[in-house]
Amino acid sequence: MTPTPLTHPSRRQLLHGGAAVGLALLATGCATPIGSAKARVVVVGGGWGGIGAARTLAESGQVDVTMLEPNPSFMSCPMSALYIAGLKPLSYLNHSYRNVDRTGVRRVRERATAIDRAARFVQTETQRLPYDYLVLAPGVEYMEDSLPGFAEGRDRLPVGFRAFEHEAVRQQVDAFLSQGGIYVMTVPRPPFRCPPAPYERACLIAEQMRKRGTKGKIIIVDANPDPTPAPTARPVRHAMETLYPNEIEYRVDMVPTRIDAARRVLSTPEGDINYTAANIIPPMRAPALIRQAGLGERWASVHLPSFRTTADPLVYVIGDSQGTLLPKSGHVAFGAGQQVAKEIVGLVTGRPDPAPAPGTTVALPGGICWAKVSERTAIMVNVSASMQIGEAARLRFEVDPQHNEPSKKASIVWADAMWGSMFG
Ligand SMILES: Cc1cc2nc3c(=O)[nH]c(=O)nc-3n(C[C@H](O)[C@H](O)[C@H](O)COP(=O)(O)OP(=O)(O)OC[C@H]3O[C@@H](n4cnc5c(N)ncnc54)[C@H](O)[C@@H]3O)c2cc1C
Numbered sequence: 001m002t003p004t005p006l007t008h009p010s011r012r013q014l015l016h017g018g019a020a021v022g023l024a025l026l027a028t029g030c031a032t033p034i035g036s037a038k039a040r041v042v043v044v045g046g047g048w049g050g051i052g053a054a055r056t057l058a059e060s061g062q063v064d065v066t067m068l069e070p071n072p073s074f075m076s077c078p079m080s081a082l083y084i085a086g087l088k089p090l091s092y093l094n095h096s097y098r099n100v101d102r103t104g105v106r107r108v109r110e111r112a113t114a115i116d117r118a119a120r121f122v123q124t125e126t127q128r129l130p131y132d133y134l135v136l137a138p139g140v141e142y143m144e145d146s147l148p149g150f151a152e153g154r155d156r157l158p159v160g161f162r163a164f165e166h167e168a169v170r171q172q173v174d175a176f177l178s179q180g181g182i183y184v185m186t187v188p189r190p191p192f193r194c195p196p197a198p199y200e201r202a203c204l205i206a207e208q209m210r211k212r213g214t215k216g217k218i219i220i221v222d223a224n225p226d227p228t229p230a231p232t233a234r235p236v237r238h239a240m241e242t243l244y245p246n247e248i249e250y251r252v253d254m255v256p257t258r259i260d261a262a263r264r265v266l267s268t269p270e271g272d273i274n275y276t277a278a279n280i281i282p283p284m285r286a287p288a289l290i291r292q293a294g295l296g297e298r299w300a301s302v303h304l305p306s307f308r309t310t311a312d313p314l315v316y317v318i319g320d321s322q323g324t325l326l327p328k329s330g331h332v333a334f335g336a337g338q339q340v341a342k343e344i345v346g347l348v349t350g351r352p353d354p355a356p357a358p359g360t361t362v363a364l365p366g367g368i369c370w371a372k373v374s375e376r377t378a379i380m381v382n383v384s385a386s387m388q389i390g391e392a393a394r395l396r397f398e399v400d401p402q403h404n405e406p407s408k409k410a411s412i413v414w415a416d417a418m419w420g421s422m423f424g
Helices: 011-016 048-060 080-084 098-102 166-179 197-212 230-243 288-292 330-348 405-423
Strands: 039-044 063-068 106-108 112-116 121-124 128-130 133-136 181-187 216-222 248-251 258-260 265-268 271-274 277-280 315-317 361-372 378-388 393-399
Touching: 039 048, 039 128, 039 330, 048 063, 048 098, 048 133, 048 330, 048 405, 063 330, 080 166, 080 197, 098 405, 112 288, 133 330, 166 181, 166 197, 166 277, 181 197, 181 271, 197 216, 197 230, 197 248, 197 361, 230 248, 230 361, 230 378, 230 393, 330 361, 330 405, 361 405, 378 405
Parallel strands: 039 063, 039 133, 063 106, 133 315, 181 216, 181 277, 216 248
Antiparallel strands: 112 121, 121 128, 258 265, 265 271, 361 378, 378 393
């Protein structure tokens, strides 16, 4: 019997279901007194989380917002597998910041290089930006040291788990599809950005191998015993095993020990793999900026439901850099950005939402990840999150029991709706 796909949320639910707002907030000692010049908020990062925060702050008209983002435009990681497999053009992922600028966000095309929390400013290559509140959403950095040889071979090992890295992966995949051989992919242990994404990428490349008659196979070297996160293991395994039994070889519980990119050898405890092309997905952590500012070790330490850092009440960390059990998803990052922006506006206008009483249950930002496992089918992974004040956060997964066509169609609607609200 074919399992029934889950019902898809409406566009409105897609955009607002996860972004539960209205949390409460203790006054925190904003440096700009109410009634004087507008409070200054600096947002670091113009990705999913940063846009959610910067736009909502600017649209309030209550604060001066500066967003630091070195890239000239936005490039989406969600849906990038469609580009890598040759099913969508690069322009599908690429969005202009024009309408973000129109909301009043002052966009500065520079990197934040340091944060001085005592003096309350962010340092860039050329300037100091003072802040009353700081929202950090710089995404992730790869832990290159976790695999000896990776850093030396970096130029030949595109990862494609951050914006603007997808073209290099696409070139590598195109070459593999025409010449064949062994395409090796590694999957780290969580937490990392969008855990279903490596399997999605493998499936879409495998489908192209079949269509183009590519000789060879994809070997997935997974550090986990099963596809992650756990609720997706069955449908993802089922898709790999039934759709691509000849194209994908799935090896589990295997952590690679070394890579020699010049000789194209990946070493594992069970022997060497001689490959044609390698897509190594390293373990991830928050960028150095966050760790150097004393906001956490591997990930930023934040309070939920507020996303305020445990080290500093004027600094929020949202998106993949924060270290709660919320999934590292663009949808969650965007919702968290909107939420912290509303909290900051409440604080600077002297009208903070009342703090939820102990024992009250509040919704946390949730979201949907899509594993598109063929041109026509996908698996929906819908995560909702909540917490009882004073207790740990809880996640609830709804996962399609099997890949299906309605979820593939819904993934396209989801992406258009998300990008529409970020850049429309
Ligand atoms: C292949 C793939 C598929 C995915 N599919 C989905 C999906 O279906 N659904 C979903 O919800 N999520 C998905 N994700 C996850 C999603 O991409 C991330 O969770 C999301 O990008 C996190 O947002 P963020 O704002 O934390 O980081 P990002 O979106 O990465 O934004 C960080 C930004 O900060 C900038 N930055 C970094 N350092 C600095 C600095 N020092 N100064 C200034 N700017 C800086 C970067 O240039 C970047 O633009 C997917 C990810 C991948 C890789």
